Amino acid sequence: MRIQLIICALLCANLNAFAQVGKTTSGNPVFPGWYADPEGIIFGKQYWIYPTFSDKYEKQVFFDAFSSADLVHWQKHEKILDTSTVKWAKKAMWAPSIIEKDKKYYLFFGANDIQSDQEKGGIGVAVANNPAGPFKDHLGKPLIDKFYNGAQPIDQFVFKAPDGQHYLFYGGWRHCNVARLNQDFSGFLPHADGSIFKEITPEGYVEGPFMFVRNGKYYFMWSEGGWTGPDYSVAYAIADSPFGPFERIGKILKQDPAVATGAGHHSVIQVPGKDEYYIIYHRRPLSETDGNHRVTCIDQMTFDEKGFINPVKITHDGVPMKKITK
Template sequence: MNTTPTYTNPVYSGYFADPFVLLHEGRYYAFATAPAQADGREFALMISDDLIHWTPQGGALEPVPGGVQYWAPEVACHDGIFYMYYSAQGIEGRDHQLRVALSAQPEGPYRDSGRVLTPNDPFTIDAHPFCAPDGTWYLFYSRNFLTSDGDFRVGTGIVVDRLSDMLTLAGDPQVVIRPHADWQIFEPQRPMYGAIYDWHTIEGAALRIHDGKYYCFYSGGAWERENYGVAYVVADHPLGPYQRPDIPPGPLLKSVPGHVIGPGHNSFTTAPDGSEMIVYHGWDAAMSARQLRIDRLTWDGVRPVLHGPTFTPQLAPWLAR
């Protein structure tokens, strides 16, 4: 009998969108956009020892008065404090804006700091905290752009700013990547801000360092459609400038009709043996839920290789090198 450990995506069949995985003291903590949990908290939380078997823990964030929608949590640990970066809609009548919540332990509960990171921007989502090798913290996030500049198109793009402390942005955001290709269309002729636009979207930043270069992976397209997928840009410094790779346009991680629809909004983590893993969501074929999925990340020289989306049995992460 074959007893080699394997897994099959999805590794969790429930609704678990925009997954972020924090590895802390040998355990994996997964946070996700999901309906409010039975304990009344926001953001689904699960814990695992191997990235394959996950145990739901309820919710992670104490709700904020006025909040009606919460998206895309990511957690950073600094000086023994855990900081959850997320966006919320409805607080003081505002659209989605980036906020920070704190906890003394990775599983929470997280309590909002009362701090809005981008108070002067009408719409900001998908915060990604990143600590560079020199200890400097940065925050990548998505905002809207209403002008077409060069080959950039109108829609949602990604910027990066330095964190002067874990609750405060320096206030000098730099463009990382904006929509620039047909596959990144979100909705043609979309009514926004009192006008009509062919709206394109790039969101869900996730950083990885390889051979001294900074790779910003992102998701583009419409999150409810088959064109949604993951691509990347590269820079020599976290603040950029970022360059598009010289490869054919289109996502590296993309839909497999009949099996996985719209794979994306990824994070990265390290398997028990030190190998790199991409963690992402993808709709099932029936479009009933965005589900938690994992696959390998390897490198072909300077080019990342995303081994997915898979939907058949795969070797366990620590055996798949």
């Protein structure tokens, strides 16, 4: 019996290896498990995805990360940050956003889902010497722990502008703020008008802000609808500066009843040196009704001749193998 088990294990391993060798597209979801709010980014010649662990708030007490050299084969990096390191975080660790600065990696995150200024929690920042961590609490307290301009301190996105200035876009409860980060990410610098948190909320905004620059234009994107429902989606605007004004153009990512529902809370990565873009997002499989059951997916994102984003087709296949050559 033992010999049979060993033979079976060897055969299964060989079959799995063959399947991995023969795999040429990412497939959707790109890796197993319940994960949402994914931020995709490139460090060196590796693609990285940092998602929320999608479960009940009380179980959202850590972050995993995933890396790949080709968008097809992904390596899991477990518990790069958790509540044992962030003493003020107790639950609902959400929507990590990461950036490299001065050979260190800064991971911004939300925690505790605070509902008022009197509760402990908000947006924090952790730091590590490499993108796989381990990360440590950078400040020992939240970076933002109050509601400014009506924005719940969640869904943070750190953005480096072409001039080198780092900004933090964030906000739930249908309000979005932008703030200028200082040099060591311990606080903020005032805007030209003296304000710290400038509201830039576009029409239809709910949560999940994201920004990128293409051909000198600032593309500002966000999620609309309810995150537990099928109407969750992504819309965008284009402006000449990171402050807008942002006038809503329309939706570019939404459910396909033949594929999945609740497609939203996304990020975008550009292949270095090429006008090729991928959108990384979460969605809910058709067989799932639990609001917490979300998976991370990736599909191609393209533009028309005027620079507008074409509607994204969500797929089961995902994207073809793509290594970073620059």
